[in-house]
Amino acid sequence: MKGDAPLIMHSAIEVPKDHPSFAGHFPKFPVLPGAVLLDAALQVIRRERGIDLTQWRIASVKFLDVVRPGDALRLEHEAQKSGLIRFTVRVADRTVASGSLSSAGRAGTAQPGGAA
Numbered sequence: 001m002k003g004d005a006p007l008i009m010h011s012a013i014e015v016p017k018d019h020p021s022f023a024g025h026f027p028k029f030p031v032l033p034g035a036v037l038l039d040a041a042l043q044v045i046r047r048e049r050g051i052d053l054t055q056w057r058i059a060s061v062k063f064l065d066v067v068r069p070g071d072a073l074r075l076e077h078e079a080q081k082s083g084l085i086r087f088t089v090r091v092a093d094r095t096v097a098s099g100s101l102s103s104a105g106r107a108g109t110a111q112p113g114g115a116a
Helices: 034-049
Strands: 007-013 056-063 073-079 085-091 094-103
Touching: 007 034, 034 056, 034 073, 034 085, 034 094
Parallel strands: none
Antiparallel strands: 007 073, 056 094, 073 085, 085 094
16 A cells, blocks of 8 residues: 555445345344345455455454345445554444454555555
8 A cells, every 4th residue: 555545445335125134134123134234345345455355354343233124335444554454334324333354364564455
């Protein structure tokens, strides 16, 4: 990553409103399970940053609010100079999840999303 400024990316996360996980989680009040939301966010980060997720670990994650069928999910992810990738998932003005990834092999020394 060149320069001192972190590289921030903004993306949509697509989860169909008829995703099978809504059906059983929970009857009469469908909510997207946190594991499904996290997986969707990780796949966008993997694709957009060109990283191999097997070389990264989840350093932290917090689920802060519910995701309902049809919610428009926005992902912001930031590669920091320290080697962390921080991410936030929002629905409108609500933050529904946040967390960070760190390099599994070289914690604190990786340069995600840019040249070394």
